[in-house]
Amino acid sequence: MSSTSAFFFFFASTFLYANAFNITRILNLNNEFSTFNNLLSQTGLASTIDSRQTITVLALSNDAMSLFSDQSTEDNKKSLSLHIVLDYYDIKKLKSLNKKSVILTTLFQSSGQAKGQQGFINATVMNNGDVMFGSAVRGSLLDSKLIDSVATHPYNISVLHISSYIPIMNPEGPSDHGSSSTPLPPQPPNDDDYTFDEPPSPPSSTTKPFVAAATAATAKPPSAAKANTTTSGVSAINAPDLAFAFAFVISSFWFFMTV
Incomplete structure (x- = not known):
């Protein structure tokens, strides 16, 4: 084997190792997420997560999973895919938003089944420092709180524990949460780093x-x-x-x- 081929093999092996993770094994380390973990496997989302190079999973503990027992496998897949963010966000990165809101693109958006802003979620740092999540659909409440970090592997995967599930809202308006005192802009974001309080860029x-x-x-x-x-x-x-x-x-x- 030539030196060039050997170098390429070493580089490729290192790259694959650095980007390899298994969400099932990660969640198996904590029985508190056993129901969430099982549903990821049943819906096929676990393998989808493992195939990604960069991902953030918003995990729900067993006591927050009651809704999913009454849904079909397909509905569970849609609901859970809204809790899978297509970017890396750990607690430090979220806290650095400095009381700003950021729109996050989820796996549900990439599935092509989302309507309007259904496939996006809003993460906001509140005045007291808490990070809250909610649907990005206009009029939705931010009622899911970031509790702690389950696991991180910068900058490939971050698993964050949140207090309650984020519902898929009706794109025409709130379906079961009522109105929000701070409505979101109606337009969909262009990327994951869109913040509501940034001034518009000057024309170039x-x-x-x-x-x-x-x-x-x-x-x-x-x-x-x-x-x-x-x-x-x-x-x-x-x-x-x-x-x-x-x-x-x-x-x-x-x-x-x-x-």
Whole structure:
């Protein structure tokens, strides 16, 4: 085996080891989560969690699992998938929000079955320092409290103990929680790190061509030759120039390969 192959094998093995975890074994260390653990296996979510490189599981203790005994396996899968966040969040990271709210994307959102903001949950640091969770659907309450950390493996998996389940809310409004005194914005977030109290970013120079294009649309149309020279403020590349650039790159690559 060459030194290059040996290095690659060592790197790949180290990477796989660093990213390997088993949610069933993690939860087996604490009988308090036995019901939650069993349902993850029954619904197939355990293997889904293990296949992810970065994940946060909001675990429920046995005394908070009564709802799930009356639901079908499919409904349990939907409910539990809302408690699986597609990013790494430990207590330190959540506490560092500094009394801000953050929208978290869950496995339920990635399933394609969520409507509106159903697949997102809101995590907020309260004035007293508590971290509260709730549905990101407008009008939902934040009534699930972060209790403690069950296990962490930065930055692959974090298992957090929360006080109560987070319901899948009706996207048209609250289904069983009533109204919230601090309603959420109606628009879905773009990513996991969206915070409600961040000021909007100032317009960048890259947005100006689009404004100009919108203004030009209401004016007299330019000539066809002029319209083909620019697209959203970026010069168009002619076919001969593109072919020359491609040939130059290929020839340079071949030269360095033969040296």
